[in-house]
Amino acid sequence: MSFGDPNNPYGPPPPQPPTAPGYGYPQQPGIPPQGYPQQPAYPGYPGGNMMPQTMPGLMVTARVMLYIVAAVQIIGGLVFLYLAATINDVSNAGEDTFGDNALSDIGHDGAGIALVFALFILGLAALSITLGVKLGRGGQGIRITTMVYGILGALVGLLIMISAAGQGSSAGLISALLWMSFGGIMAAAMIAPSGAAWFNRPRY
Template identity: 35%
Template sequence: MSFGDPNNPYGPPQGQQPGYPQGQQPGYPQAPQPGYGYPQGAPQGQPGYGYPQAPQGVPPQQGYGYPQQPGGYPGGPAAPRVASMGRRFGARLIDGVAFGIIYFILAAIGVAGSVGAAQDCDPAAADYNTCINDASSSIVASFGAVIGVLAVVGLLYEWLMTGLVGATLGKMALGMRVVKVDTGQKPGLGSAFIRWIIPMVGSFACGIGQLLVYLSPFWDKSGRQQGWHDKAASTMVIQN
């Protein structure tokens, strides 16, 4: 019996090697066919692996970088400009000059009244010395009253302006304002009072404590140049 014999009904068809399917040659592996390896059916041109893709029609979300902080303050991508110490010193100087003018006017009124009272004393009168002493006491009392008035005015000025407006006249003139660190909003009366009272307590030690409070932003490591009074009130000073 011979292969390829047309008279042999059990042999392979003529032209085909025995023992192998048609189209396959002996000794060589068959080429891989589709359906193996990577999954089929993925849309062409679309990545099937790696980072997950956002659904079509949905805008990309901000998922990387620094977390967005309320008001965009330090730590966020829209951090404001922190006010320099030079500007802050200039604002204090402007406010101090304004208070100096008020103090001078009030003191001049008190002294003028006391001097007028001393001029009314009659040198020939028996109670002349008593009259002069009373006039001198009046001058001292006038200065004391002026200092008391200025203390009250200073409290109301610094406290109310910072809490309700966010800036004193000096800060307004130099384009600065005080804000809450976490929200960027005005401090409010509570935080403004804390911010005011801390340097005032320091002023009782011959003003040394107050000076240290106002210089403390130089030692702040947060990048916000917060003084001790700012940290206690959770505030910071920024440029507009």
């Protein structure tokens, strides 16, 4: 046997055809990478990258203010309840001493008015707490209600300011400025683009 015989087991091995590069090896320039084709990057839904995933800072401020307003309203409601009970007790004592008279009737009427104020203020406190809780997962109804609530609060503050300015009351002016600030911030948080995007975010 000669070394030129292709069947010679002692001869050099025949040349092997070039093999394609395996997985995991560096790719040659101009050769597309092996494996699955690459997908283009795109958001999961239209405008998905623009949707906030955490509550905006102005919304958090509005929520804190709603809780503060609720606390003040609860205190005011309890004060009116105590006032109604006190007036009623005094009226009953007057009836026991002097019998049924015009003053006792006026007292009972005043106690009833104080009770109505107490229930109204406590109802507003419940609304404030509900809005604060629902800001995290509520829809457009919560947004509109909070916006109107803030505007009305700012208007009440404006009326208090006009009254306090006429009387020259510094405490009334400070109270009016606080109510106007709270109401304005709550309304602004609902009107701002970040607030609108928060309420329009997708929910799963």
